[in-house]
């Protein structure tokens with residue numbers, strides 16, 4: 001179907017979002033055109049500011065609007081433990097259950113031998129340098145229970161163990177292939193309480 005260029009461009013933008021097909025993109029584009037000027041302005045501003053104002057914490061790799069992030073800066077947090085996750089959404093999931101009081105390290109990806117993603121392609125080197133001259137005694141690997149999550153956990157364990165750092169993995173309360181981000185709070189709580197040494 002042929003639409004005036006501005007609508008066609010808007011449909012094109014929406015269709016680039018994950019899980020949005022051309023039909024939904026068209027519906028969203030027409031919905032947007034029907035919105036008030038004020039709502040469209042706010043929407044556009046939010047898109048731009050999310051992109052401009054957010055950065056990754058130089059210490060832990062978490063998504064933040066101030067560097068270092070609020071968690072790294074929080075003096076009340078336990079500095080002897082680092083919980084390693086795939087992305088910032090996992091940090092939110094963990095923070096929601098209010099059980100963990102240590103620090104985080106966000107990998108921004110996972111090692112994936114199948115896809116040719118190695119340790120140098122994710123935010124892993126900075127974890128190792130973070131551990132030099134620090135008071136960290138335990139690293140909890142909380143990557144998802146998928147093949148890539150396991151490969152990443154194994155790699156981290158292999159690298160850190162010789163340095164005398166205890167490496168643990170979330171307990172298997174999480175189903176194989178389960179996403180930490182979507183785990184219910186009780187499952188996540190049990191998984192962290194019953195973590196096992198790698």
Ligand SMILES: [Zn+2]
Pocket residue numbers: 057058059060061062068069070071072073
């Ligand atoms: Zn941080």
